[in-house]
Amino acid sequence: MNIAIDGPAGAGKSTIARLAAKKLGFLYVDTGAMYRAIALYLLWNETDIDDEEELKKALERININIVYENNVQHVFLNFQDVSAEIRSEKVSIMASKTSALQPVRDKLLNLQKDIATKNNVIMDGRDIGTNILPNAEVKIYLDASVEVRAKRRFDEMKNKGENPDLESIKLNIIARDEQDMNRKIAPLKKAEDATLIDSSYMSIDQVVDKIISLEREAN
Ligand code: C5P
Numbered sequence: 001m002n003i004a005i006d007g008p009a010g011a012g013k014s015t016i017a018r019l020a021a022k023k024l025g026f027l028y029v030d031t032g033a034m035y036r037a038i039a040l041y042l043l044w045n046e047t048d049i050d051d052e053e054e055l056k057k058a059l060e061r062i063n064i065n066i067v068y069e070n071n072v073q074h075v076f077l078n079f080q081d082v083s084a085e086i087r088s089e090k091v092s093i094m095a096s097k098t099s100a101l102q103p104v105r106d107k108l109l110n111l112q113k114d115i116a117t118k119n120n121v122i123m124d125g126r127d128i129g130t131n132i133l134p135n136a137e138v139k140i141y142l143d144a145s146v147e148v149r150a151k152r153r154f155d156e157m158k159n160k161g162e163n164p165d166l167e168s169i170k171l172n173i174i175a176r177d178e179q180d181m182n183r184k185i186a187p188l189k190k191a192e193d194a195t196l197i198d199s200s201y202m203s204i205d206q207v208v209d210k211i212i213s214l215e216r217e218a219n
Pocket of ligand 1: 010031032033038061079081092095096097099100125127128176180195
């Protein structure tokens with residue numbers, strides 16, 4: 001059984017998917033973390049991503065591994081756990097840019113498909129229902145207004161003791177959505193057979209319950 005969840009930045013995909021996976025006993029796979037790990041490598045190495053040869057050589061040096069510890073996904077970049085480092089805004093912006101490049105997507109395609117073949121998964125990302133798991137039994141497109149998404153991200157950062165700026169978070173989200181939806185390869189869009197959930201005015205529990213009921217219906 002595979003559940004695909006796609007949607008724009010900050011729609012709450014990972015929070016919802018993690019909770020639903022726990023309730024269902026599924027593996028939660030955060031594909032954004034994989035794109036982020038590649039982006040981190042390219043940032044650390046100051047790779048010129050417009051130079052195709054340089055990009056390809058860099059990608060050959062990248063080894064991405066996903067390890068689960070108590071059902072929590074850890075991303076390893078060349079055998080170093082980078083799960084914390086990939087969460088910065090700088091990496092978010094870079095990941096959105098580099099995930100539009102074909103060689104970057106090719107690098108992760110099989111890894112993602114392979115995990116879904118071997119496990120019951122809830123996999124979240126941008127092209128899971130449309131491209132990675134077109135035969136997923138349940139497909140969800142999770143959306144929320146830009147204002148709500150920006151405010152959620154703002155609150156999350158505040159809770160971590162950071163000093164965020166709401167307006168710049170909002171602009172960042174808009175820019176990432178724009179890039180993710182308008183790229184040529186595997187753009188973010190709702191799969192025709194996906195259920196649209198607008199979580200703007202829903203609680204986390206309500207969204208999780210909706211996903212569980214969709215999974216039951218599919219069984
Ligand atoms: O979901 P998250 O915000 O961690 O993803 C970071 C970036 O990775 C996204 O903005 C998107 O550009 C890219 N991504 C993607 N395809 C996926 C998952 C993420 O292109 N399946």
